Amino acid sequence: MKTWKLIVLVAALLVIVILGAVGGRWYADNRKPNFSGKADLYVHPQMAVDEVLAQIPDSIVINHRSLTRVVRKGLSDVDLKPGHYVVERNKPSVYVVRMLRNGWQTPVNLVLSGTMRIKGLIARKIANQMMLDSADVASALNDSSLLSGYGFTPSDVFSLIIPDTYQVYWTASMKDILDKQKAAYDAFWTADNVAKAEAQGLTPKQVSIVASIVKSESNHAPEYSSIAGVYLNRLHQGMRLQADPTVAFCYGYTLNRILLKHLEYDSPYNTYLHEGLPPGPICVPDRSSLEAVLNPDRHGYLYFCASAAMDGTHKFAATYSEHLRNAREFQRALDARRTSGR
Known part of the structure; x- marks a missing residue:
């Protein structure tokens, strides 16, 4: 009788230990915060899981075993959806898997500012911030059929672009971006x-x-x-x-x-x-x-020319003769600067 009780007791203890271990592991994977900081993940098409996880700095992962365990169990290369994702501080390991499987993207800031005067360079500026290829962006800026849907042509498409910072998904198409521009254009033209x-x-x-x-x-x-x-x-x-x-x-x-x-x-x-x-x-x-x-x-x-002060400002004139005087004044200042080697 005592032996039987001992067996039951040992079995019960083993069950408790096993359940505790399983429960502890489940808690570590699904509830316990596993990141001490933020990390941006950029998932390109055909990218492998290991390539994505390599973007998470080791320094912010609290429990590497938990992250590895959850990823191996719940995520494969075919599950990945392209996009920009953010690993948030205090999130559990399982959040990374759910985020990548379900495509829970975080928008990026598309900054359109500075000098934009050549389509190829504008295309590169946009492509550098998005998943887009610069050639595809340039093609869109010269696509008469696409632009006509917005009321523009390749010749006047610069009018459609309103410099600003726009929140868009990293995977956005050029049509998505042009939609944003048209909304901003319409908002400006009250x-x-x-x-x-x-x-x-x-x-x-x-x-x-x-x-x-x-x-x-x-x-x-x-x-x-x-x-x-x-x-x-x-x-x-x-x-x-x-x-x-x-x-x-x-x-x-x-x-x-x-x-x-x-x-x-x-x-x-x-x-x-x-x-x-x-x-x-x-x-x-x-x-x-x-x-x-x-x-x-x-x-x-009716006229203006660069100021002799060489400070980036201009001098304005109502008559051509006055304009010529201003121009000569600027030229003298320019010659003096060249002579002095400044």
């Missing part, structure tokens, strides 16, 4: 802004064209409204814009300096040869340049 454009005798797309020239003329945003005023004055008086940046655009921005011979380049974008506005923007205008065209300075200036 009834009030459309009315301001009409007051200047311009359509929203034409505002973008002028704004692209304004942005290309100066890195000094406080001058944008004054520069916009000059070009609007010239437009309203039937003068050619004669904007150097449009010539630079014709040459694919490869010129270090624009010479007189370059002004003869035969292109509808060359505002020295053709009256009115070019067919489309010569770069992606930012919000400040768009606002400058919608709210230009009211003045009588």
Whole structure:
């Protein structure tokens, strides 16, 4: 009788130990926080589980055995869904498996800012932040059929892009990104802004064209409204814009300096040869340049040139003779700087 009781007792203890071990392991895998920090995971198509897990720094994994055990049991290469995922601090091991199996992506910030004037470079900027290939991005920016669905063409697609930071999924398609741009474009072009454009005798797309020239003329945003005023004055008086940046655009921005011979380049974008506005923007205008065209300075200036102060600002003139004086003043300052070796 005593032997039987002893056997039962030992068996009961073994069951308790086993259940405790199983329960402890289950708790460690499913409930207990196993990460002391965050980690970004980027899952590309055809990527293996080991390649994904290698992106989790060892320093933030509290229990490596738990993570390895859960992954081996619940995740295989075919289960992985491409995307950007974030391993959150204080999450259990099983969360990683569920996240990757179910495609619980975390959006990324797509930053569209800075100088954007060549489609190939814009494509690279976007592709560097997304799962997209730069060639596919460039193709989309030149796809007449795709762009027509948004009311744009390859010539005026720069108008559609509104520089900002956008939250998108890393796996987003170019159509997804263009959808975001169209929403931002529509949000910018409120009834009030459309009315301001009409007051200047311009359509929203034409505002973008002028704004692209304004942005290309100066890195000094406080001058944008004054520069916009000059070009609007010239437009309203039937003068050619004669904007150097449009010539630079014709040459694919490869010129270090624009010479007189370059002004003869035969292109509808060359505002020295053709009256009115070019067919489309010569770069992606930012919000400040768009606002400058919608709210230009009211003045009588028709000309401007770089200031002799060499500080990135410009001097404005109402007459050509005054403009020539300003230009000579700048040239003297430039010659003096070259002579001094500065």
